[in-house]
Amino acid sequence: MTKTGRRMSAAARQEERAAWMLMAPWFLGVVAVTLGPLLASLYLSFTDYNLLSAPEWVGLENYAEMLRDTRLHKALAVTATYTFVSVPLMLAVALALAMLLNRGIKGLAFYRSVYYLPSLLGGSVAVGVLWRQVFGIEGLVNQFLGLFGIEGPGWIANPDTALISLILLHVWTFGSSMVIFLAGLRQIPEHLYEAAALDGASKREQFRHVTVPMLTPIIFFNMVLGIINSFQTFTQAFVVSGGTGGPSDSTLLYSLYLYSEAFGRLHMGYASAMAWLLVVIVGVLTAINFYFSKRWVFYSDGN
């Protein structure tokens, strides 16, 4: 008994040692690259810091300043509009196309590739450059509208329409969500549709009462991820607006304002406070999502 016990513990010790060696890079990473900077940024958010002289403790001043900063409020409003318009729109398009592609259609792999490609390219500077031209005054969109005799605005140059071009760019990258939906649709057992059909349910009723409930966990997952990601969008807004968030701050996404505060004006303390507000916002939105998910997300295992 004692003998096996000792041998077990020797084996366990060996396992423990191997694990810690394997985990060593991660532990170092968490301390030095993730959690350490996280705490440092919390500290910096209570200071006035410009990289050149030592941080100076200012208490809640940065947070008080955020309440007064109208440009920050504008950035929040722009980001919220961008997120709450583009994410549902993108998910709706993704779901609609996943439905179209689901039922054993010919050429599925081809369509899937074509729709997926923009998701890979959408975050690049090159596509941002392209978007500037597509939505420019002489761009592709206006050339197309011109065929019908409509004279389009200079989408990028006009504060009323500039954000639309960014929203459309986000919707354009619906492919990855579509692939997730396609995988989810495949998981729905065929017998549920058969049972519904036996009960005389039409195609539309089957969609409403079988497909949608069974997909809600995936819709939910996509939505949470979509909101978190879109609150952090940077590259597209930076490139399309030429780094300014203009015209008239109409494309000033939160991250863009944070960037200009931190690396343009070297307000590192204020930028840290802004980053923490972002943490809170993303956290609260995720919590709200989870809270309301109980009402509409359906888990087939009964939880």
Place this chain on the structure above:
Amino acid sequence: MPRRGGGTGTGRIRRLVKHVMLILVGTVMIYPLLWMVASAFKPDALIFRDPSLLPTDIDLSHFPNGWSALAHPFSVYLLNSAIVVLGALIGNLVSCSMTAYAFARLRWRGRKVSFAIMLLTLMVPIYVILVPQYVAFSQIGWVNTFLPLIVPKFLATDAFFVFLMVQFFRGLPRELDEAAKIDGAGYWRIFFRILLPISVPALATTAIFTFVWTWNDFFAQLIYLTKPEMQTAPVALRNFVDATAGASWGSLFAMSIVTLIPVFIVFLVGQKYLVKGIATTGLK
């Protein structure tokens, strides 16, 4: 269940309508990309007057012009991007697989807490750690080197990939490890000789996404690489926008295409793994 709608008239029409819709959507989506490619071969004067995809007048000067339009030839920026991508790729493959193996297969104190922390780091917005990271890296003189972009990857900081590989390892039969252990193999041996060789799908997915994300990454490269000779392709391209100020859209498009080609090749080669990777973990 028998497939319906095989030969009936309405079924055929419905399928036709479906395909027409799918093709229409696909065309609208891909048209801007094709238009960019076509524009890179058109004389500047024609780009905004002729929306068609087939240039009537081919102009091949945009590629050499764009290549040498900035302070350094474009090859310098592409090479810088390649170095950063290669470093990130090796770092992620090594560190994330090691971490995932310990999480998925070994029992050790603190595993559950560590795993929870790892999941939590998935949710942390990048901006909240970027400022202190920048401060730290600039104090040790790493600004204008590739180190801030590569070293963190060797520390398994891309929790997405750790998670992906944990899921993959958990799906592998435990008998594999047990049998090897009975044969006297140690943990490292099991990891390198047994698990890694059969984990090619997970490793490939990690490699592909690391490649695409790092190649496309802009924010970190923008703040860390300010010297022209250190800049990567996206940063250079962005400077190109300012430098030309609309003088030559053709060259700008040509260089945009050059930066997209690597991603496009990876997309063609790695499609199978991309689709599987997204479907199982919800990556972008």
